[in-house]
Amino acid sequence: MPLTRRSFLAGTSAVAAGVAMGPWVLRSHAQAGPIKIGVVLPYSGVYAVLGESITQAMELVFARENWTVAGRKIEMIKEDDQMTPKTGIEKTEKLIESDKVDILTGPVHSGILLGMRDKVHNTRTILIVSNAGADDVSRGKCSKWIFRASFSNWQPNQPMGGWVARNVAKDVFLVAPNYAAGKDMMTAFKETFLPAGGKVVAEDYPKLGETDYAPYLTKIRNSGAKGVYCFFSGTDAVNFVKQFDEFGLKQSVRLTGAGFLVEPDVLPAQGKAALGIISGHFYTPLLENPTNQKFVKEFRAKFNNKMPDGFACQGHDTAETIVRALKAVNGNTQDKARLVEVIEKTEFDSPRGRFRFDPKTHNVIQPYIYVREVRDVHGGLNNVVIDKIADVRDPGTGCTLPA
Amino acid sequence: MTAPLLAIEHVSRHFGALSALNGVSLSVAARERRAVIGPNGAGKTTLFNVITGQLAPSAGAIRFEGRAIVGLAPHAIARRGISRSFQRTNLFPRLAVGENLRLAAAADGRGSWNVLGSVDRLAAPLGRAREVAEAVGLAERLAEPAGRLSYGEQRQLEVGVALATVPRLLLLDEPTAGMSPEETARMTRLLQALPREMTLLIIEHDMDVVFSLADRISVLHHGEVLCEGTPDEVRADARVYEVYLGTGDDR
């Protein structure tokens, strides 16, 4: 027995060096292996570009640390959720049960997030959400074990209501895909839009994945609205923006929306049609804070001159949270409750501003929601900041942590 | 005089401009053996199809045992007691001979709706299938898939399937078509041995079969009944020779 103990003390001395002796030593032994970070994201289909941005930024952050924290290697296990709940849930199960990941991250799809929520909660797996914005996860379905480093759907939209009413138009047509996120975002927008004297001319909810918006655009044209506020992403965003321009609406109606409408994943495909669109988002690569400048520089150097986008920022903050929390517990991932406490207190300078979690909901407090306009600057189409609203935190209605 | 078993009254059937049947009237008494002859294209098979409900008549009425059957689905007409064989072999090729016959024998539906039971317990249809197999000379081939039988055997099974439902009226559409002389002879014996209770309506080109089997003969020509009578009467009718035998139907 003494012999065994001595030899393994020697073997793990590097790890154990900064650690208090006693029970810690034993635990370090159990943890000599790598720290496994599970990633559930879409790597195929239209949304693969989102998964790619998030993953690249995470890799960038981990690479800065040489893929080692507190003497333990970091290992990312990536799974393609194919943007379908069935697969996403199956992959979550694999990562939790088979790979026994220490921390889980992802997904993009809100449905997958809601689908994996109970599994994560019941198995006490720490999940850091790197995109999906379903409000519920910061409300009635919040969990002690779930943090969100991206946004809740409410966040980029609620501040925009008042801003649009004051600066763009009072008569506004609302359009969003017909599903929970779309409706939630429009509701959040109205929270500040109506009190500021705005009037909703009409609202339409085309199906998610609509390819031809002509019937809706015809309605908008004839509604007399002075502005449109919308939420679209991916293919929907490209087609809506292009067709909006095709119908000649840009001359008479101002197009505004949630930031996803004109993120860099869709902006090149939209081209000139996107010029002048005003959107609210927590990030744009043009931000001038030093953290962001460094991030943009490193990201472009590493990934073939690609501009980081909001998704990359989410990936960055997800990984940064993980690195800082792991350092704080000295690589001990066994004590989950402690790890949760540490993550809750994690605070750092993110490309988007000062990053911290709301202890009430475990959702990120957006340092700013930036009001951005698409302009042709810096050699291409970019979202230029024209205004900002500080400290946007989700109301967290119905969330009682620790749950 | 008792009512006929099958009464066909002024039945017509048109396909577009073509009329395959043109006001055909025909009645068959119970226990009778009636042959329908006529050159190709005379409308014989169409007549069968109209009787058994595969085709709806364009006009006219058909009564079986005094009840109208026009408009009933084929299965409902079969249930009334009319069964038929087909000119083109029409079997269940991947099912065994015994199963071909058993399915037909169980078509009255009793037991066939049983979703969880075993086929082996259906004693009556199984017995009937063996009986018919014996009658059509396929008792040795019960387990063979129907598709693997020789052509002659398939023709025998074709008649067997029609027989297995125990019809009161049996319609046979050229049962000996394409058979060798020996096979034809065997088929003729088989048909002669059928019980008299089973009324027979048979389309046949082989005159030897017709004359050795039929009590009466109807001659169809251009969708109309040209004449009708005993074999001797028909044999003596000059018109028949003209349209049918005389014009040298070349088969």
Place this chain on the structure above:
Amino acid sequence: MTPVDLLGQALNGLAYGVLLFLLSVGLTLIFGMLDVVNLAHGSFYMLGAFAGLGLIAATGSFWAALVLAPVVVGVVGALVERTCLRPLYRRAVLDQVLLTFGLIYLFEDVVKWIWGGRIRSIPGPALFSGSVKIAGAAFPAYRLFVIVFGLAIAVVLWLVIERTRLGSIVRAGVWDAEMTAGMGIDIDRVFTGVFAGGAALAGLSGVIAGPIRSAYPAMGSEILVVTLIVVVVGGLGSLKGSLAGSLIIGQAETFGKAWLPETAMLIIYVVMALVVLFRPQGLFGRPLR
């Protein structure tokens, strides 16, 4: 709804319907003649869009792509027919379903491999950029071009099928392929030709749709179902039916979106169910049995 609004929506529906026609006419002829349920027909549409994208990049001309992309897709179609479908004609419908279902996956991934999963926008021709005023309301010039072009193709197809020897062979083949073969016609080549032609038309619609709907790998499997519905509504194997079905579905979906956006998805299925219930062979299909 004002008259201007009505007109605008009708034009929207017409542009969409014409697109559906180009897609469905190939499918319906393949159905009618080869008896093949070609689930990969949407993939040809997708391939057309991406081939167009590549050709525009290479030639710098939308018009060159409009001519060449269908040729490329037609060749792919011919290859598929020769290598994969030919051995299956005498097999069950099911095998063709499985095969063409497999092809959907295959084509989608190959395209992703070459072009990546990103949504690509296809630049429309400069000639038809912007919008024109119709009865005082702006309507995209490109969509007007689509309407005119699609209807012109319909007329050409009608002439080819009704007035040429090739057309009469195809018409005969739709009714009874076996009989046509008996007439001493090399039915194999006709089959390949029809399949390749159908694929080329789907490719053409992909190029046409590109400037409106963008190009992305899943676009083919998304459009497939509505194309199948058009074919069933119009009647298998019928050119007239394909046109009628396309225009009906195009208008039904457009006005559905305009008036009842939240149930718009249902409308086309309801139209189809009604047609199949009351006229199972479709509007212009040959009667069943």
Place this chain on the structure above:
Amino acid sequence: MRLARPGGFVALLALLAVFPLFAGNYPVKLLHEILIWGVFAMSLDLLMGYTGLVSFGHSAFFGLGGYVAALALLRWPGATAALLLPAVAAALAALVIGFFSIRVSGVYFIMLTLAFSQMFYAVAFQAEWLGSNDGISGVPRPVVVGLSLAAPRVFHLFLVGFFGLAGLALWRVVRSPFGHVLRGIAENEGRMAAVGYPVARYKLLAFVIAGTVAGLAGSLFTQLNGYVSPDAFFWTTSGEALLMVILGGTGTLGGAFLGAAAFTLLQSLVSSYTERWMLILGLTFVLFVLFAPGGIVGVLRGRIGLRA
């Protein structure tokens, strides 16, 4: 049909029952998916392989079972909500859809069933009270005869039992007099009518039985994941089930199960290793159709294309 021989089948069930003792949670989860999809595929095979009805809308019943279970379990987490209601709902839907679809045949039947399932999809995708695109999550597992299925071991045995019963029931059905009538219909529908079978009614009952079993499978799938989404209704769900049946070998219940296993493993494992999983999957199907038309069972029998 080796799998369906009573002795072999019992041995298989026993093996499945003790599987978690030797395997990790993830393989067990995959096994659960295979069991549920296996039942779903077998129910489709009753139509495809035994009745000759190629339905492209079987997902309607799978999804309906899943949604009814989700809605019901959120209120009353018991056996009624988990089994009875989904089964009844699926049976009723199958009765209505079947009544209309069976009037047409061939390609029209494929299209009509497809359209019906897409209608369900459209409703689920757009209805807010069904969670639209996000579906319904947080569905609890039921308590059945005093046992909570939330316990993994209990749920595992419940699933194995369900698979065993469903497999046995379908096996009995295809061997019953009714099943033989179905085979006759698949072989030669016209002759079946000519000897006196009301073919449409037999087809309808087959459609209802298959739909009911598919509904139960859908309910179990919801219970497995605690979640249901409109994807369950989408036509590709029907397409995948068709592939499973054909991959395994049409007209052999054991083949449908093997096909489900092969498909699930292929999709899960390949997609963990390469982003090119769609290509590999597609290629597999194409090669299977061209070179192994009898499916896995056909290959196992060594007599490709010849079914007993």
